[in-house]
Amino acid sequence: MTIDAAYLLQLTLNGIALGLLYALIAVGLSLIFGVMEIINFAHGELLMLGAFAMTFALPVVGLLYWPALAASLFATMLAGFVIFEILLVRLKPDEFERSILITLGLSIILIHTVQYLFTATPRMVDTQYGFDGVAIGTIRLTWTRLIGAGAAIVAFTGLYLTLRFTQFGRAMRAIAQNREAALMVGIRPRTVARNAVILAAGLCGLAGSALAPIQLVTPYMGQFLIFKAFALVIIGGLGNIPGAVVAAVALGLVESWIGGFFTAAWQEGAVFVIMIVVLMLRPDGLFKRGGMRVG
């Protein structure tokens, strides 16, 4: 089999776009884990809510992309806030198993409520861009994909700058690195945890809204992605944000390449095989965690 350079490049670009979306989900998971030491099983459902918000917002604003995106981001951040205030705030540190079971219950409730209200029929949504795109030679990228990838890059830059240079972000890193010491210098874990959940929900909402015009929107869409995101945070090292980003983009590339040359079954299975191998070699993930690092 000869490998066509243009085809390979197309696969690579698709892979990067896919990987950046994975990264948005995985980073949110890592952020919540870093600050609260819990794993949010309902994270994929935030993505699903974002995608549903986008499907409902787009027709209202006359298919304009950006206002719909803003509305959907606001909706998911609000959902994150409500989830935190009602459920997560009651969790004490070191109640890891309980946190999993509670967020698992929440995920069941969200999926089936959405399915009950809006049925499981997959929805398609059109934007102002439709299927237009840019073509460079034989390579074609649709605007919706490009904007999704661009928004993800902007979001990561923003997240990096926030965590590194603002008081808001420093407090988060402080809590992640040493809870007691952070308490002693007057940082309130409750506020910081709330901010982290809202921020992570926003990132997830962004991923959901970016995905809505690209693939079918169903109540179950979050589940498929979240399991990959779990594997990614394990591969990258729990609570390690750059690790999660690197692992996510790499996975997007690997999946896209495998999907281009082998059958789809291998594409789906790749992440699990990689995870088992990484765990065998490095039980703490590829990039070992030492507090929550951003740079």
Next chain:
Amino acid sequence: MKLALAFLGALAFAALPFLTSSNYIIGVGISALTFTVAAAALNLVYGFAGLLSFAQLGFWGIGGYAAALTVVTFGGTFWEGVLWAALLNGAIALVVGYPTLRTNRHAFVISTLTFALLVTLIARDWVSLTRGPLGIPNLPSPEAFGQRFDTPAKFYWIAWAFAVATIAFLYALCSSRIGRTLVAIKQNEPLTRAQGISPMPYKLAAFAVGAAITGAAGGVYCFELRIIDPTFLDFYYMQTFLIIVIIGGTGSFWGVIAAGIALSALPEVLRFSEDLRMIIYGVILVAAMFVMPSGVAGWLRERRLTAMREALR
């Protein structure tokens, strides 16, 4: 006392086919028995050894497929199928358990979960072995001593004998020195190490025994369904096992058994709407975690302790 009650309970359950001729009720009874066994196995892993394992779902599915394939593809009997289901799962659990148990408990939960999903993917995509989404229909009914167990009432005896045998075995295991060591590891691993006990073999053994029993239960259950397809690995089963263990009380042997019998009837009661049923399941799970984090058994234990403190005052 508890053992006498358990004995009476087992006898009462054995009498079910004499009390009713309704195949529906007997079907619910078979599900109750197999689900209780799977939940008791999860209780060994999560309640006693303290390992929250989502891999049970994968073992349940592997067990079902192993038993079905032994009979349909490799021409074995039902009994060999269930035996293979148990052995294969035990072996897989050792291979999967060793690397994942070395990680911390956070990573363990996630990697067992991804294992379960990997099994689902294999069941769906390895079409030449598992026949993919179509599944394997028309599983034959088991045979022994020239007798065909082809009616629900007859199959019920198999499920009953299987449940009684495995629960008795698990009880012996959990109340033995090994069971106590597992609880010690769960409560304080460094202290257990300091006592000269290496936790790894115990954890691995609990994981493998739990996997073998879950697999055998899956093998029995798929012959009750008469068909196996990838929906046998639906996350719904994992949720059912977990809810049984949590409501019963993690680490309480008889609490989980009682909850298994009681709660297996619940989905049937809630069957009026598929969607609402799952919503109610989710609400039960969340509410139970807030109201009774240690289950009914834990709640009773706490009440007894409070009463004793009051009496001493």
